[in-house]
Amino acid sequence: VRATRGGEEVKAYVPSMGQIFLRRFQMVTQFRQAIEEGQVTVHYQPKVALPGKQVLGVEALVRWQHPEFGRVDPDEFVPAVEAAGLVGVLTSFVLDTALDRVRRWLDEGLRISVAVNLSVRNLADADFPSRVAESLERFGVPGELLTLELTESGVMQDPERALPILRGLSALGIELAVDDFGTGYSSLAYLRQLPVDQVKIDKSFVFGMGTDLGDLAVVRSIVELGHSLGLTVVAEGVEEDLARDQLEAMGCDVAQGYLISRPLAEDRLEAWLQARTVRSLDRTSEAVLTL
Ligand code: C2E
Ligand code: MG
Numbered sequence: 001v002r003a004t005r006g007g008e009e010v011k012a013y014v015p016s017m018g019q020i021f022l023r024r025f026q027m028v029t030q031f032r033q034a035i036e037e038g039q040v041t042v043h044y045q046p047k048v049a050l051p052g053k054q055v056l057g058v059e060a061l062v063r064w065q066h067p068e069f070g071r072v073d074p075d076e077f078v079p080a081v082e083a084a085g086l087v088g089v090l091t092s093f094v095l096d097t098a099l100d101r102v103r104r105w106l107d108e109g110l111r112i113s114v115a116v117n118l119s120v121r122n123l124a125d126a127d128f129p130s131r132v133a134e135s136l137e138r139f140g141v142p143g144e145l146l147t148l149e150l151t152e153s154g155v156m157q158d159p160e161r162a163l164p165i166l167r168g169l170s171a172l173g174i175e176l177a178v179d180d181f182g183t184g185y186s187s188l189a190y191l192r193q194l195p196v197d198q199v200k201i202d203k204s205f206v207f208g209m210g211t212d213l214g215d216l217a218v219v220r221s222i223v224e225l226g227h228s229l230g231l232t233v234v235a236e237g238v239e240e241d242l243a244r245d246q247l248e249a250m251g252c253d254v255a256q257g258y259l260i261s262r263p264l265a266e267d268r269l270e271a272w273l274q275a276r277t278v279r280s281l282d283r284t285s286e287a288v289l290t291l
């Protein structure tokens with residue numbers, strides 16, 4: 001692509017459709033092996049209580065360091081993996097990695113929950129709840145320390161099929177969260193019928209709330225709606241003190257975002273927690289931020 005800016009010719013690299021297709025094809029065919037070779041890892045982003053600074057849990061976010069393409073974002077490879085019917089492999093990998101992490105925290109006396117993102121395809125798999133149950137049992141993690149995040153559009157795509165699966169998951173005592181809330185098209189009435197425990201306000205509204213009254217109104221109404229339905233309300237994309245203060249004033253329960261921490265590789269998360277936690281001797285208290 002060529003364009004001119006101030007009389008100067010500027011060239012930008014725009015991959016052709018063929019190149020995009022080839023790259024996606026390569027990625028999906030290499031995915032299983034990439035997991036085996038350790039190219040695919042899980043990073044964790046802390047979530048803290050509002051008000052206060054108690055670390056309640058972390059969200060597991062997948063990362064792929066590809067030998068040829070470098071770091072590939074989940075927004076690119078997750079849809080490709082889904083389309084190739086390989087999402088079961090992805091979800092199992094992330095779930096097992098995350099539960100293994102929670103197990104080791106429990107052994108150190110820390111109760112930190114982990115949230116794992118689901119794909120629409122997981123909600124079409126009738127065996128999925130029993131696979132989650134098997135994983136919890138294998139790692140000896142109580143259901144209440146696992147949250148599964150699903151998007152509104154994921155549920156709305158085929159509610160008839162998703163609902164029994166959600167009920168099966170809910171019966172395991174885990175938390176279910178609706179992710180990216182506010183961006184989809186689900187009705188409030190429908191949300192009431194789902195066995196969900198949490199709503200996560202989409203980051204686009206949280207980014208805008210300091211300067212845009214419309215975004216502020218959306219955030220406020222999600223907090224009110226969520227609470228009136230008895231749900232825990234989580235805000236993602238909290239980047240600034242102002243947003244955190246506004247959310248706290250509205251009564252939003254949990255904050256997640258770069259202000260608190262970016263997603264961290266496991267060793268960096270450990271260092272982050274070590275610097276901030278009071279580890280109890282009786283092995284029962286939760287991680288508490290001391291700063
Ligand atoms: P999500 O589940 O809504 O995750 C939150 C995304 O927002 C993450 O992007 C996180 O890094 C980013 N984020 C959090 N706080 C801030 C902030 O303050 N500012 C900004 N600019 N961004 C923030 P990430 O890791 O790139 O993941 C993107 C999406 O990919 C996720 O959105 C989720 O839908 C999907 N994804 C990630 N990991 C998995 C996975 O293991 N399985 C599945 N099925 N999907 C995944
Ligand atoms: Mg999520």
Ligand code: MG
Nearest residue numbers: 179180202236
């Ligand atoms: Mg989100």
Ligand code: MG
Nearest residue numbers: 075151179180
């Ligand atoms: Mg998302």
